[in-house]
Amino acid sequence: MSFFTSLSGMRNAETDLRVISNNIANAETAGFKKSNAQFSDLVATGGASDPRTTPGIGAAVSAISQDFGLGQLEQTGRVLDIAINGDGFIATADGISGDITFTRNGNLQLIATGELQDANGNFVQAFPVDATGAATSAVPANVVVPTINAAGSALSSISIDARGIVGATYSDGTNEPVAQIALASFAATGGLRPIGQSKWEATADSGAPEYGEPGIGNFGQVLSGSLERSNVDLAEEMVSLLTAQRNFQANARAIDTATAISQTVLNLQR
Numbered sequence: 001m002s003f004f005t006s007l008s009g010m011r012n013a014e015t016d017l018r019v020i021s022n023n024i025a026n027a028e029t030a031g032f033k034k035s036n037a038q039f040s041d042l043v044a045t046g047g048a049s050d051p052r053t054t055p056g057i058g059a060a061v062s063a064i065s066q067d068f069g070l071g072q073l074e075q076t077g078r079v080l081d082i083a084i085n086g087d088g089f090i091a092t093a094d095g096i097s098g099d100i101t102f103t104r105n106g107n108l109q110l111i112a113t114g115e116l117q118d119a120n121g122n123f124v125q126a127f128p129v130d131a132t133g134a135a136t137s138a139v140p141a142n143v144v145v146p147t148i149n150a151a152g153s154a155l156s157s158i159s160i161d162a163r164g165i166v167g168a169t170y171s172d173g174t175n176e177p178v179a180q181i182a183l184a185s186f187a188a189t190g191g192l193r194p195i196g197q198s199k200w201e202a203t204a205d206s207g208a209p210e211y212g213e214p215g216i217g218n219f220g221q222v223l224s225g226s227l228e229r230s231n232v233d234l235a236e237e238m239v240s241l242l243t244a245q246r247n248f249q250a251n252a253r254a255i256d257t258a259t260a261i262s263q264t265v266l267n268l269q270r
């Protein structure tokens with residue numbers, strides 16, 4: 001039984017190493033959130049067993065939890081780079097399927113048709129606004145910046161303020177609010193499913209997204225000209241890496257010891 005107990009420990013150490021390695025690999029990925037492996041013990045017991053002599057039979061992975069703590073906000077100076085100072089996610093829609101996903105990576109781009117996209121070509125979701133910048137609907141939609149205003153002047157630049165208002169400036173000097181970036185929050189953020197590219201999708205565990213305006217309630221403010229870095233602490237991960245390695249080596253040594261004891265017993269029986 002000691003073989004299987006130590007083998008479960010080695011498997012768990014390997015899982016821990018995989019999680020830590022993934023964290024380290026994404027230390028420079030904008031908007032990435034690190035994960036932590038959680039373990040629970042296994043016990044061989046029955047209704048008639050003596051609780052004072054119940055042996056353990058190893059451990060198993062109980063959960064791989066995500067840490068949604070805020071990463072360092074780095075200034076880039078680029079207008080279409082935005083970071084969320086607080087809770088909330090940027091909602092994006094797939095251009096083909098229309099599926100909504102959520103990200104903390106605010107590296108945005110404006111395409112020739114005037115639509116605002118993330119770095120992967122998904123459309124940023126925002127509330128429509130009136131001439132004063134007040135939201136006119138609680139249902140977000142794709143951001144479309146008019147490339148020519150009503151006077152026939154061409155778009156010269158855009159801006160995004162702390163309230164998430166996307167403003168368009170035209171060659172005749174006029175400035176018009178176009179949309180307000182919608183932020184999404186969840187009842188249980190830990191239930192979000194990571195799908196790669198610093199994106200998550202909602203699940204039954206996370207609950208449905210609740211959309212709101214930046215800077216109101218639990219929704220953080222939008223910082224233009226900044227990006228949120230990964231919240232991975234390399235020094236902490238290196239310590240965890242050494243700990244996981246020693247756990248693996250200790251379990252391997254336990255198997256060697258159990259093998260030696262078994263061999264001794266077999267030799268005595270001859």
